Amino acid sequence: MAEFRTTFTIPVVQNKISIDSQLITLGSCFADVVGNQLKNNKIKIEVNPLGTLFNPLSIFKILSPDCQFADERLFVEHQKTWFHYDFHSQFFAQSKDVLRDNIDKHLKGLSTQLLHTDFLIITFGTAFIYKLLEYPAYVANCHKMPSKYFEKDLLSVKDVCKSFAILYKQLKEMNPNLRIVLTVSPVRHTKDGISENQVSKSILRAACHYLTTDYSDVEYFPSYEIMMDDLRDYRFYKADLIHPNEVAEQYIFEKFADTYFGEELKAFVVEWTQIKKRLAHRPFNEQSDAHQKFLSNLLSDLSRISSTVDVSDEIELVQKRIV
Numbered sequence: 001m002a003e004f005r006t007t008f009t010i011p012v013v014q015n016k017i018s019i020d021s022q023l024i025t026l027g028s029c030f031a032d033v034v035g036n037q038l039k040n041n042k043i044k045i046e047v048n049p050l051g052t053l054f055n056p057l058s059i060f061k062i063l064s065p066d067c068q069f070a071d072e073r074l075f076v077e078h079q080k081t082w083f084h085y086d087f088h089s090q091f092f093a094q095s096k097d098v099l100r101d102n103i104d105k106h107l108k109g110l111s112t113q114l115l116h117t118d119f120l121i122i123t124f125g126t127a128f129i130y131k132l133l134e135y136p137a138y139v140a141n142c143h144k145m146p147s148k149y150f151e152k153d154l155l156s157v158k159d160v161c162k163s164f165a166i167l168y169k170q171l172k173e174m175n176p177n178l179r180i181v182l183t184v185s186p187v188r189h190t191k192d193g194i195s196e197n198q199v200s201k202s203i204l205r206a207a208c209h210y211l212t213t214d215y216s217d218v219e220y221f222p223s224y225e226i227m228m229d230d231l232r233d234y235r236f237y238k239a240d241l242i243h244p245n246e247v248a249e250q251y252i253f254e255k256f257a258d259t260y261f262g263e264e265l266k267a268f269v270v271e272w273t274q275i276k277k278r279l280a281h282r283p284f285n286e287q288s289d290a291h292q293k294f295l296s297n298l299l300s301d302l303s304r305i306s307s308t309v310d311v312s313d314e315i316e317l318v319q320k321r322i323v
Contacts, residue, residue: 006229010255013219015179016262017043019308021118024110026063028054028125029243030185030223035121037253040276041269042309049110051088054125054189056160056207058140060167061086063120065111065174070103073135078143085132085139115175119260123223125185127155127203128192154200160207161214168215180218181260182208186227186252188242221259226252268308275301279314287323295322 017023023045025035035047053059061067074085081092082099091106093099114120130150132139142150171178184204189197201224212220227236227244234241236248244252257269278298283291299318302311 006232008222008225008230010222010259013259015217017119017260017265018262019043019265019268022113022116023119023121024049024113024117025121025123026050026053027059027121027123028052028185028187030125030183030187031121031123033244033249034123034183034223034253034256037249041272042311043265046110046113049113050106051090053088053140055127055129055138055140056124056155056204057129057138057163058086059122059124060163061140062107062110063114063171064167065114065170068104068107068111070100070107071137074132074137074139075099076143076145078145083141083143085137085141085143088141089143114171114178117175117178119179119181120171121181121183121221123183123185124204124208125187126189126192126197127160127200128189128196129153129155155203157203157206157210160203161210164207164211165214168218178217180215181221182211182218183221184208184224186224186244186248190242221256223252223256226255268305271305272309275305275314279317286321292322 019042021044023035023038023043025031025038025045025047027048029052031048032052035045038045039047050062053062070084071086075096076083076085077096081094082096083089083092084099084103087103091099091103093102129138130142130152131137133149133151136151138153139150168180171180184201189200192200205224208220211218227248231244231248231251236245236251237243238245257266261269275298278294281294283294285291295318299315299322302315302318305311306315
């Protein structure tokens with residue numbers, strides 16, 4: 001039978017994620033997709049703790065141990081609300097002081113978490129970046145301020161690699177066992193233009209290639225290639241034709257799990273998937289003897305795995321349903 005898809009083999013990795021591993025995902029909105037899938041499988045993970053970030057330099061800046069406090073130059077007030085140019089608009093407040101305290105708390109929290117993190121997963125979204133002309137300084141988010149305040153630039157492969165080299169040295173001094181997984185988001189930045197999006201993604205992909213060549217503990221996972229070459233069909237996109245849909249997200253995550261999960265974690269995920277289905281089950285008569293026995297068995301299985309992962313919320317939920 002003729003093949004109608006372009007499949008490819010993802011290289012085997014030696015260092016696998018275990019049930020005890022601690023992870024952080026950072027970067028574009030696709031980092032949220034992968035991170036939340038990992039979290040839903042009870043893996044210890046912080047998902048985009050500083051909000052969505054698209055360009056590499058902004059990601060590297062907040063990851064740096066030198067970034068313990070919000071840059072005082074980059075606070076901005078818009079419509080009586082305070083934002084910060086280094087962070088996503090989810091970080092806002094009615095006063096500058098409140099916003100500063102919140103950002104500083106999250107920065108310090110990230111710095112502490114990096115000391116104990118086993119895998120740092122970074123997702124690059126775009127090589128385009130905006131420079132605030134007043135200082136000047138590159139920003140992560142323009143917060144809908146007038147375009148005359150900014151100049152749009154395109155990062156080079158050299159820009160990305162040079163900035164990463166500085167960050168890499170800092171991170172490895174903090175945590176010598178840290179492993180870094182890079183990926184390029186499959187989300188299409190069509191607002192930049194179709195041709196421009198291709199240029200941007202090409203720069204990011206080339207940068208990842210050189211970084212994985214230069215550093216033995218930096219790896220690349222081909223999210224972008226899976227979407228562009230394996231799936232390669234608009235039926236795998238949401239209605240906006242920009243973001244991968246749930247089918248595509250699940251497929252890419254399964255490829256990630258197959259690549260990075262150790263055998264013990266894979267076995268656990270299979271078991272946990274069945275438990276989640278049982279948790280979602282809603283009977284016609286919840287007080288029937290059959291369903292009460294079903295709940296008791298479910299509670300027993302949750303208690304059994306509670307020494308491995310945190311299922312306290314699930315145990316409480318089931319206990320409330322037992323009469």
